[in-house]
Amino acid sequence: MPTFLENFPYLEPRILENYPNQKFEIPTPERLMKILRENAPTQSQIIGAVVIVTIATAVVMLMTVGGLLMGGLSIGGLVLTCLFILFVPVLVAGFGTVLFIGTTVLVTGTGFTVAVVSALRWLYLYLKGYHPPGSCHVDAAKRSVIDAAYRLKEMAGVYVNNAVQEIDTARRLNEMASVYVNGALHEKIMRVLTRVDQAAASYSC
Structure with a gap:
């Protein structure tokens, strides 16, 4: 070579x-x-990379949304402050309402961000083989699904076997009926031929 x-x-x-x-x-x-x-990378490495990319994308998106919300709230607060200074008697109630709505939106967005990051972190730890809180319930649910699938497979196998046995029994009955019908038909034909022979013999005499 x-x-x-x-x-x-x-x-x-x-x-x-x-x-x-x-x-x-x-x-x-x-x-x-x-x-x-x-x-080649292992399956756990691929899953880890996908989870990390997903977490990074979600964090960037949430930070972007949070920044836009903060910027919008800041600009809105500045505008409302100016309007409040100009129209204090009229805008007191409206400013309180807007402030309440803005605070509610900010708190809700922050809580949603924390919940998403926590869920993605839990999923990453679980896929890496660690045991985060609550993983025992997930494992139990997984085992229940596997057991249910196994029992369903066994039931399907029993059903298929019974169906095959019923088909085999029906085929045998069909064969027996065919044999019986053929035998009866043959017997009738032989009787007719015998009568024809007897009639021919008596006619010749």
């Missing part, structure tokens, strides 16, 4: 000096596929 350097003669000569007795063979496609499979 040609060596690696013989197939690539344009390489620098110092490679030959560094490896005088070493032969570099071109790897076969099977060897390349084996190397790729050995160095």
